[in-house]
Amino acid sequence: MARSDKDDFGRLLKQRRVMVPLTLQQLAHASGISPSYLGRIERGERFPSGHMLRKMAQPLGSEETELLTLAGYLSPHPSTGAERSSVGQLDPYVAAVLSQEPVEIQRAAVNILSVLKSMARANDSGFAEYARRKYPGVDEDTITMIQDILEHPPGGTSSA
Numbered sequence: 001m002a003r004s005d006k007d008d009f010g011r012l013l014k015q016r017r018v019m020v021p022l023t024l025q026q027l028a029h030a031s032g033i034s035p036s037y038l039g040r041i042e043r044g045e046r047f048p049s050g051h052m053l054r055k056m057a058q059p060l061g062s063e064e065t066e067l068l069t070l071a072g073y074l075s076p077h078p079s080t081g082a083e084r085s086s087v088g089q090l091d092p093y094v095a096a097v098l099s100q101e102p103v104e105i106q107r108a109a110v111n112i113l114s115v116l117k118s119m120a121r122a123n124d125s126g127f128a129e130y131a132r133r134k135y136p137g138v139d140e141d142t143i144t145m146i147q148d149i150l151e152h153p154p155g156g157t158s159s160a
Contacts, residue, residue, distance in 0.1 A: 009070065010045075018106070020061055022060070024042075027060070031056045048071065050068060111137070128147060
């Protein structure tokens, strides 16, 4: 694997760890992987095996297949003709773009995506109450912004 691929994957992995949020020590304890090895992965000095990625998935709040896909072990496209749902997976391009942003922006974007995902499950009735209960860390401005987008989709027709 090329050096830049290792660096990119390491940055994406660190981004996920920080957004959970976990320290390197906490991830090491939860995954059973030494903190020095995890640090080398994040710096792009080492590339994790599939076994290591499986051990990291649960503490990072990711699906095993998601990490294996980001690392290039699995194809990002379904191998069958049937479309598979990508719920719970962040598009690698979006993840790469977000990794260039400050941590505060990354967290805000992940909060917004999490709320949108939950909203799709919660039938938008009582969305604000649901969002406050499910995501107590999300501020009111974010909830209001999402409600506004739902009521007035960009490029969509308004019901007003």
